[in-house]
Amino acid sequence: MKREQFLAQPEVESFVAWLAANLPTLTFKLRFKSSKFVPGGLQADVRGFEQVLKHYRWKASWQDTNQSSVDSQTWAETQRSLGQLREWLTSAVNLGDEQQALQACLQILRWGGVRGAIPFLHRLAAKGELSSYLQKMAGLMSLDGDNDLNDLDAISVERFDAGLTKIHALLDASGSPIYDSRVGAAIGMLYSLFRQQWTGIGKPLLAFPSGGARGSQIRNPGAFLNGLAAPQFTSISYETWARWQVRLGWIIQPLLERTGWFAEHGALPARCHAFEASLFMLGYDLRCFGGTPKVAVSVVAKQESERDSTGWVPTGNTFNQVIKDYLEFRRNGGQQDKASFIDWLSTHRPISRTTAQSYCFAFSMQEFDLFDRSLKELERIVAGGKDGLCAALSSEVPEPFTLGDERISVCLVDVLITGRAYQRETTGRARVESILSAGYAGTENTANTLLALGRNVGKHFDLLDAKHLPTPLFEQFFRDCTLDA
Known part of the structure; x- marks a missing residue:
């Protein structure tokens, strides 16, 4: 047209x-x-x-x-x-x-x-x-x-x-x-x-x-x-x-x-x-x-909408494992596209296609844009640490994170939320409650999903230590970042 x-x-x-x-x-x-x-x-x-x-x-x-x-x-x-x-x-x-x-x-x-x-x-x-x-x-x-x-x-x-x-x-x-x-x-x-x-x-x-x-x-x-x-x-x-x-x-x-x-x-x-x-x-x-917002009809509807609206709840996935799977897939001649990888993942791992698709959450352009990476880049990202973070961000040094106006970079924001929660609170219950009260998630289950991804991604890139506390790299990367609900 x-x-x-x-x-x-x-x-x-x-x-x-x-x-x-x-x-x-x-x-x-x-x-x-x-x-x-x-x-x-x-x-x-x-x-x-x-x-x-x-x-x-x-x-x-x-x-x-x-x-x-x-x-x-x-x-x-x-x-x-x-x-x-x-x-x-x-x-x-x-x-x-x-x-x-x-x-x-x-x-x-x-x-x-x-x-x-x-x-x-x-x-x-x-x-x-x-x-x-x-x-x-x-x-x-x-x-x-x-x-x-x-x-x-x-x-x-x-x-x-x-x-x-x-x-x-x-x-x-x-x-x-x-x-x-x-x-x-x-x-x-x-x-x-x-x-x-x-x-x-x-x-x-x-x-x-x-x-x-x-x-x-x-x-x-x-x-x-x-x-x-x-x-x-x-x-x-x-x-x-x-x-x-x-x-x-x-x-x-x-x-x-x-x-x-x-x-x-x-x-x-x-x-x-x-x-x-x-x-x-x-x-x-x-x-x-000046319009009148609709009233949420159920907790289930709220949970389902969180991933696309106000919270920082990701689609559940094990980031460090699925990127290893993707590297194996590519080394075996796999094509650089989502559909081919989902086919391979659901065939080579004991998971359904639906689960395989959700595992690709971090691969999108709104996250780490992983599907079109070269093998050299993927190897660095999979190796993790500071160099892996640089490769993931396509930068020579991990420039300070920018927290923009859009709901994007959920994986890294979850690392920020998780690190701060572990700094402030000493128990799992207290961390979940702090996330709920801040509005980053709406239920205990979704708060735990957020924390799980934050820990996984944070530890992979050495942003969080073995106890899930912020590292010097975390403080350097997230400096001046403040979150509001």
Whole structure:
């Protein structure tokens, strides 16, 4: 489907018209907890979508080519900061300078507080393919071209996550939006409100995806009465996520063309990013829209939802054993994909396919991105210790961990939670209760699952000692990390 076809659909036309009519009058209650990204928190009552941008907050820092720190927090500061990153990335990609393109990408991730894409970016750069891949994706994701959504497929889109959406958006000159969990949550909530008022017929056409927050915030419109549930990033394909970034851009452009919103910020691409930044603020916690959250119907439902929502409960697995299994699989000629490994694992180990699939929790791009690793990298990761941690993170030294806004890097966060719990408490019961009271898990069983993975991963990388207490490497790696529920 191309841009004109997409926008010509009656429901899309109606949604754009609804946004134009309703966004100026909607009211929002912004309530941000104090965090690394929003020091001191934020409390503001706002009327009108355009006014949200005045309250934009994202405290971030990155290093330019001179190793000077570029800091930002307000939208004006962020605009300037991203302008520098955009210029650096665009110049490097156009020149085919792989190392500069890689460094620009890594600093974009640093600005965004995400790191999952780092191994993927290193792999492309090492093969001399990073610039060409980004150029190819730029053509496929442009909002102004004759591109077709169907060209964003499993072959063309090799990876997509909360970091890569930022890279692709910054390289794009047409105003393609950064599409992370907060942006997806906000546009999904607006669409849910539209559907409640729309008199048309048919099933919902626009299933905007989103993802879980690292705290107790709500980022799924389906959590509210009469709300439409958003597909979660963990359950959709890379190419699906990329297509939604394009669709959102296609919606924002005509909406801004028929209004004067954000005119003071420049031409249409800059206005598109101002719109996206406003969605970003609203998507922090969808309770800002004033809706009524549903009441949990059972403890079982709460347990099942934790892994995709507010807690830090992983899918249970024995990390150090399953990575050894994967290394054996690869040494025996196994293909570098999840399906093949699950087939092998369920055949060579006394476990079901369902269990084998859950054992791959740490292999995803949101965790350690293990399926595409070289044998040399895998051997280092399996060996563990400080060098194994460096290999897992694709870094020469274990750079301090960044605790971002998304619910990602669950394995490492569980190490942090576990280490701190063992520091504070002397009994298993006390540790479980501390995890429950902090909101990291909802039941005793899930708290124990969290602790089990934290111990396993922590000891494997020498972040925890034999008694599960933090090591000097733990303190170095997790310095300045604070968790909130």
